[in-house]
Amino acid sequence: MTTATDVLGSGVVDDATLRRFLHGLPGVDQVGAEARAAALATRSIKTTAKAYGLDLAVRVIDLTTLEGADSHGAVRNLCAKAVRPDPSDPSCPSTAAVCVYNDLVPVAVSALERLGAAGRVKVAAVATAFPSGRASLRVKLADTEDAVAAGADEIDMVIDRGAFLAGRYGAVYEEIVATREACRRPDGVDAHLKVILETGELGSYDRVRRASWLAMLAGADFIKTSTGKVSPAATLPVSLVMLEAVRDWFSLTGSRVGFKPAGGIRTAKDALKHLVLVQETAGPDWLTPELYRLGASSLLNDVLLQRRKLATGAYAGADHLTPAT
Template structure:
């Protein structure tokens, strides 16, 4: 896209049809969408009071859950987890094992809720879909079940051509992925090339289209650990939502720091402001580093206090985690039996 070329023209030339996110962005920004107008809008967003943000996050992190509510909170956390394996050594067998745990997190207590999704690399999607079977959300008509999420767009670095990123997305959706977790080009964002990042998100969103005309949900990973400042996190959040992201996600889990409470609070505030502006609901997914039920409950409180309890549903909030589930299961067993079980009482992911 040239410096002054209308983004909608660029997208129309690529896809042959007008793209709704571009039209929505024009409506929100209030002028033709160009690199200059997009930059002016994003850089005009009020800066973040870092001291105030961190103080509020710290205060929310001290809120306690009453004993009678803890069982509800633990079950809620489980229902919001994207059970994840994103290793180079992943095998079909490991994915099948993960899917089995997603369906039945605790074989000794079948009242334990299922997780929200299994998150894998794109080439592992067919194994996850098959292993979930009737539990796969795509195989059900009741709106329940476990989704399959696939990381795409040259995860985790995002360093690939756009054609490769789009092919990565198309392949995962064709294989049965219900959700796509894409990474933004952090180099382009940090260089101020907001139009390039916008265009890419819109193009990936279009690549999420299924043959029946529906779309896989798109989670846009900001990799907040590389964005360095809360102001950048806020701008990147607005940019991702303007471009049509269904979720904004903190991290790949491969960069430190990953999810933090202040960063997640900042993103939730953007989602709150977007909802007030447009009436639309966008999801938030903190990912990486959330390992204990105690920490997870802090996030539940932060969500409820910032955007409302309505967001505590799988289509609006997720935890990206691999080890969190085991700790929550042990805490759940403690509530049921009155004593802590050893780690051998939960399966190794």
């Protein structure tokens, strides 16, 4: 049986080697995964942990605008909201990042500099022919290099799902490796690479597990569920499978890879369910913006509403969410 250590240490990564390893991974128990995700979704968060959970939800959001009608003004407004989500409450934390198309990276960088939040609120850019991934490697790398040169702190790339589903794992691996290389900067402060699997197109939990491991083998800093353009997106069972993958990768290598669910997470209750899933699967060390993000556009408004309700005792709730130490 080929192990991850064999793949990493072999110096030769090809379709045959990757296929032996990926198809040798344990199969996902679909019924068990869905039952565990459903059970964790029923956990309530005690009053003493609610405020922490809601603030954490704000702190890990990648506040996103990925529409064809995006304008410079819309991006500036997004940056202002990311820095001060609730202008009436100075205790409200900033979001982790803003996520925009790569041609709007300079606008976001400039806006955050003017707001005094450069480096504190990151700029993430979608790249590699997002969301389809249908472009030549040369074009995908140029897309990435352009965003990095413009000041993007993070790159959200999409894998070639057609190649993955056809079993051309070597091609997917090589694209991730090449994109990671395109994230390098002369000053040594490289952009972080988030690899989007587009789980709604993969068709099974086994494929989600294989794609997660493939991305990590190729050097992903984060693995991400979805572009937000395909349904289903960040379901709890899919997130469970991917969190198990980053947990098992850490057990094997000692290296932590981050996780980002994106798409369909619209309410504070949704966010808290995902945070409980992280706590109970990967562990509290992942409850930090360095290792966990929520990709969202409309979620922040509901989280802010629930923070205000909590202050007046109007938010009911629920257990098992504690800060990392």
